[in-house]
Amino acid sequence: MEQTAYNFKEVMSKPERLAPGHRMCAGCGGTITVRTVLRALEEGDKAVIGNATGCLEVSSFMYPYTAYEDSYIHNAFENAGATLSGVETAYRVLKKRGKIKDNFKFITFGGDGGTYDIGFQSLSGAMERGHDMVYVCYDNGAYMNTGTQRSSATPQYADTTTTPAGKVSAGKVQVRKDLAAIIAEHHVPYVGQSTFTSNFKDLYTKAQKAIYTPGAAFLNVLSPCPRGWGYEPSEMMNICKMAMETCYWPLFEVVEGKWILNYEPKNKMPIEEFLKPQRRFRHLFKKENEELIGKFQEEIDRRWEELRNKCN
């Protein structure tokens, strides 16, 4: 597909494929991810949208109302990958047998719980089999639909309802799983990691590539959750920016096995800039926890170096 210069105004004026009136929270990052990704569909192209159980599903398809302008299927929590692979296979065979003529694209959304954790096997299977589909993880770093329980995407030390910071606990013990890298190791043609920046150009263009690259594609999108992270919704863009500037959430692509770093900050910011505006990290700024921020920084630095090496 030909990549044309990104025109923010033009992109934003494309018809919405996620209609307003859904019940997602004000300032929800997940919803922004969905709208941006769906906007990357060419206007004439039909699509089937899949969805793992989660905030998005229960808020956008509450019987008898759907917010989707396209055909849509929700099955369960752990099987968005397998479900859409069935839809995509049906498309190929019905096309082969001359039963349908239209062109369809296949995009499925899952939160990090449904993607990193319970849906991990189903996702891995779908990617390995190479279905012509895009799996988009809106990663808000916890099980937000059930009330901010820890997932394997939750950053270390985050205060969640199942890893509460307490007198003898500093939040989540483990570091987060690097899912984009794991999916890249499936040797699929396209993997992208993104968040909200530069007038959504990064996410929009990665979504275009993911949708229009034949074969399996995966997008991991940091999608802040104001309720789970504890910040004012108006702060979202700044938090995304700090995620990039601190190298907590690097922007990269893996195209046909080639690792590409999309953004390298001129001056890498200290991790505090990302942590500080969020209630879930508030306990790290207590005097007794000072060294934990240092440990967090070390992990960021280590992973950043690892990524840069891959991208060289």
Place this chain on the structure above:
Amino acid sequence: MAIRERLSGNEAVAYAIKQVNPDVMPAFPITPSTEIPQYVANYIANGEIDTEFIHVESEHSAMSATIGASAAGARAITATSSCGMALMWEELYVAASNRLPIVLALVNRALSGPININADHSDSMGARDTGWIQIYAESNQEVYDNFIQAFPIAEDRRVHLPVMVCQDGFITSHGVENILLVEDDKVKGFVGEYQPEHYLLHPEEKMALGPYAVSNYYMETKRAQRQAMIQAREVILETAARFEEMTGRKYGFFEEYCMEDAEYAVVIIGSAAGTCKAAIDEIRNTTGAKVGLIKIRVFRPFPEEEIAKALSGVKAVAIMDRSEMFSATSGPLGAEVRAALYQAHSSVEAVNYFYGLGGRDITVSDFKTVYGNLETIAQTHVVTGMYEYIGLRSEQSKEV
């Protein structure tokens, strides 16, 4: 002319799949159903059919992908056994409540633990409340015939429910028997071209499937599923009549063997019915006792009134369960048949037996003992114990 062959139950199902040439088959290996996807993969590899096979990474994904394919507008099938179906559990409900006409070839095998690969009905009996139609077979011929009939039943607009076509692991699935196969064109004509009404890839309409439905809506969806199950009764019989026209082989909700004058009856499901028939023949030829058999073919929907009617003339009935449900009172078939008798104000004496768990053999002499017990029960009107075991080694084989 029908084609004479010698096939195992798994081969027979795979052959039916070849004749139907469904659109999509996601499947995952598990003993003893593994051969079915293997045969299908071979048909595909040799260009005999152009079904799309999805090599899923689990049975949960097998049913998930089958649901996705069916929702998209494809004729979609899968095959599994035992723990494989247990892993699909959640998805069995999703398939039924989404009203998807999926056909599942189930090769009955005991559920773990301990792990056991042999026949019993704990897998499908555990799934009896999932909203699937369940059709059972005694022989290879029956599982082949049932599998072909499953498509028009599932896809009928009065029904729109998934169908589980069950056969006993190894006994039927791996036992090679003579079989009459229907010609390809006749099977294709019987099953017909799949023409879904609403589906994700519809050229003119969009569809959203799998909503979050709050209390205001959920209950009506369950009532609608029940209605479909009620309507399935007539569709199952219509389909059987049409099948009989084509093949001369007659099917109903159950088969009655020597029931015209029977005083002592067994109610059973699956391959053990063949052993029971041999016992009946022997008894009738020797003592002349009036013994008969009801072999359940359709367990869901349950033919309650019909069974009560069929048992109305007997003095005593033994209901034979090949799976436990640990209610500490009876097995699943026992509970259903007793309920049917109660509703019909029947005074027939009923006893519930467990047999063949994890593939334990049941013999002609076991059935002769059962019929002997029924004669005693009919005379004494004493049913000892709520349920009893056949073939159990320990002292517990006595009454519990």
